[in-house]
Amino acid sequence: MAYKQELWDEAKKKCRLGDEEIRMAKEMGLNPKSLIKNIPDKKEMWKAPVKDWIRDMYEDMKRKSEQKAKRKNRNSK
Numbered sequence: 067m068a069y070k071q072e073l074w075d076e077a078k079k080k081c082r083l084g085d086e087e088i089r090m091a092k093e094m095g096l097n098p099k100s101l102i103k104n105i106p107d108k109k110e111m112w113k114a115p116v117k118d119w120i121r122d123m124y125e126d127m128k129r130k131s132e133q134k135a136k137r138k139n140r141n142s143k
Contacts, residue, residue, distance in 0.1 A: 081116040
């Protein structure tokens with residue numbers, strides 16, 4: 067589902083994200099409302115900022131897809 071640009075702009079502003087983080091979020095299929103919902107509260111010191119959360123998830127996704135591709139190549143030989 068495509069979300070309106072206004073929602074992405076709002077998430078970008080509220081979560082203090084850059085264009086790169088927005089691109090990563092879109093690529094992972096996240097929606098702008100979930101980004102806003104995951105902004106840490108002052109009482110949630112354990113929670114990472116949204117920018118870091120997106121980057122960590124994106125790196126995990128890339129690593130897992132690379133591992134899957136390696137397994138697939140190994141099994142096809």
